Amino acid sequence: MNVILRVWYSFTNPGGGCFTTALFSGSACVGPLSTRDQRLIMVLFLPALILAAWGLWFVAGRVLRPLSVTAHTVQQLGPQNLGQRIRMTGSPDQLKELADALDGAMDRLAAGYESQRRFAANASHELRTPLAVQRLLTEVAMDDPRSSQDLHQLGAVLLRTNERNERLIEGLLVLAESDRGLQGKVPVRLDEVAESVLKTHGDLAAKHEVTLRRTLGERLVPGDPVLLERLISNLVTNAISYNKPGGWVEVVVAGEPALSVRNSGQSVPAEAVPVLFEPFRRLAADRTNHGGGAGLGLSIVRSITTAHGGTVNARPRADGGLIVEIELPAKP
16 A cells, blocks of 8 residues: 555656655655656556546446436326336345335326226216206207296206206316327327317307407327317317407417417416316306306316327416417427
């Protein structure tokens, strides 16, 4: 060790000098090194230092690699990818215990999520039949020539209530299916889907005295055409329903974001915008009475966007209304 310290000190102090160390009593002195000695030391010790540094880097990488794999797996976990597991192999140690514990937590999370989704889907399916029977019986009673005016009024109220319940059940089914994720993707022309949705909403816009605007550029995205049509339809319906007479709705399909829906309307506090994307949540009671929806429109929009690997952002307009922007991955 004494020799190594002398050599190291000579290499770092070519001019020579004295130094003190606890490995031996007193101090040690070395003279100045010649150019030949310096080159010799560099040839002998520099490769050893490089090899030692590489060895440390390699060992650290081998030790930390399981942590990187674990972190990557946890980051990939989501509603559409609950089957991801770490499944670390090797001898039992602290890292494997951590990985096994995380796998167990993922198993419990997936089971609970799937149970909740299955319950919503089964309940929605079971409720469809009695609602259809109820609607049929009400329509038959209203078509009877002997029915009174009071019966007609009651039947109209029942039909409106039945229609709202059917929309609620349909929304729950779409929400459950979109939360499950996409079974497959095909190239979809987002601008053509938006144009089709705007055409089908012409009567609703005229009823609310709202003008529909569009700026549609060609945009191809991978996804499910039915779910993407439902996404745009929900946004347009929401923008029309919560508007004002003489207002407008503008749909833009461009580069980034892929889709933007803007509308005039009442003022929306910025802190209340995230609430609108929660199921059965609205800004206030007047929105419930005015829109007449089931409170699932924007929740379905967020779920469908997530299933397509995108993000949804919303912010209020300064003059009232909302701006909703959808970012979707472009087709490779």
